[in-house]
Amino acid sequence: MQEPLPVSGRLPTQLKVKYGPVDLLGRFFLWADTAARDRGVTLFFASLKDLIEANRGNSDSWRPLVPAFDEALGGVTPEAAFVLIGRNKDGEVVATQAARIYDWPETSLKDEATSLRMFYADPDAAFARGDRCEITAPIAEKITGRVVFSGGIWYRRDFRGKDLGTILPRISRAYAFTRWNSDFTTGMLGDGVIAGGLAERAGYTKIELGCIKLVASPLGEMRCGLAWMQTDELLADLAAIMDRANVPVIGPRIAEEANH
Structure with a gap:
């Protein structure tokens, strides 16, 4: 039986390194949680319902969610997705990030997306x-296997420009990998968002602009780019972050805490 995904609680107490290098991932998760707190954001796991409520409560600065993260429309289950929510010192939701896993051993991103x-x-x-x-991106036919779709990304206006875009997407990718042993991580980002540099700040190594036209209720119509990353690139990106941050090698006690 698959272990239940965490749906509440502070991040470091809920994370468990199942796949991948324990040292690197443990160091990264502790660094990322501290980096978010240094910016006034405390991270928690939350439910899909919490994500939908946050989205509806901030419609002035946030488009409706892609239906893939809506249990009623998208058929997503709590076992196949997780949600990160960041709160400020007053407990208000100021940042979100979500991910969903797909298992496509005999099909591809292109087939699954175009078929809806x-x-x-x-x-x-x-x-x-x-x-x-x-x-139209040719790579979409080659993105197969265990594929993570990253989305539900939002930062409240007064928390934009705090570099959260370098932290939350990486936590999401790293946790999705260590949870599900993913082969690919993908994201569909508006061309304007990509032009603003978010995909690069988030660490994506491959980006193709304007290759997706999506009409999805209740999201509406939008032109998107595709960002994608394989597992070796994901781990190399985390290692580079740790090197730049000069984070020391994790000790046995910290490793144990990172795994609980």
Whole structure:
């Protein structure tokens, strides 16, 4: 039986390194949690319902969620996704990040996205509404296996410019990998967001602009770019972050704490 995903509690007490190098991942998670707190943000695991409530409560600065993260529309289960929420000193939600795992051993990102199976529990009903997804990036046919879709990214206006975009996406990628032993991490980001440098700050090594046209209820229509990263690149990025941050090698006691 698969272990339940954490749905509440401070980040360091909930993380468990299942796959990947314990030393590197343990050091990174402790550094990332501290880096967020230094910026006035305390990170917690939350539920998909919490993510939807945060999205609806901040509609003035946040578009509706991609239906892949909506249990009713997307058919996502708590076992196949997790949500990170950052709160300020007053307990207000100021940042979010989510991830969902797909297992595509005999299909691909392109097949699953264009068929709308990636986004909806009932793709036929979505097509009948006029929803659709077009992908022109050739790499989409090669993204297969255990694929993480990263999304639900939002920072409250007064917490933008605090470099949270270098922290939360990396926590999400690293935790998704150590939880699910993922082969790829992917993200669909608006062209304007990519032009603003978020994908690069988040550490993505490969980005293709304007290759996705998505019409999805209730999100609406948007032109997106595709960002993707394989596991070796993910770990190399974390190692580079640790080198730049000059984080010492993790000791046995800290490693044990990072695994609980």
